[in-house]
């Protein structure tokens with residue numbers, strides 16, 4: 001599990017996601033499937049730990065190593081939007 005403390009890494013991942021523009025499929029709140037460059041889908045999972053820190057997991061190789069990959073970055077904006085709607089409701 002990776003905690004969002006590397007702003008630079010996250011910024012790079014967002015830049016990559018904007019270039020690649022992967023397809024994002026909603027699975028359920030906090031869980032999204034994101035298309036990979038070579039086909040197939042990876043699953044990005046977002047959650048808060050017991051201290052309320054946002055963390056993300058991805059099923060790709062980078063994610064397994066604790067890196068913020070572009071899959072995670074691509075689905076993050078969707079997740080943040082949904083989380084805002086939830087809080088507002």
Ligand SMILES: [Zn+2]
Pocket residue numbers: 042058059060061062063069070071072
């Ligand atoms: Zn990934």
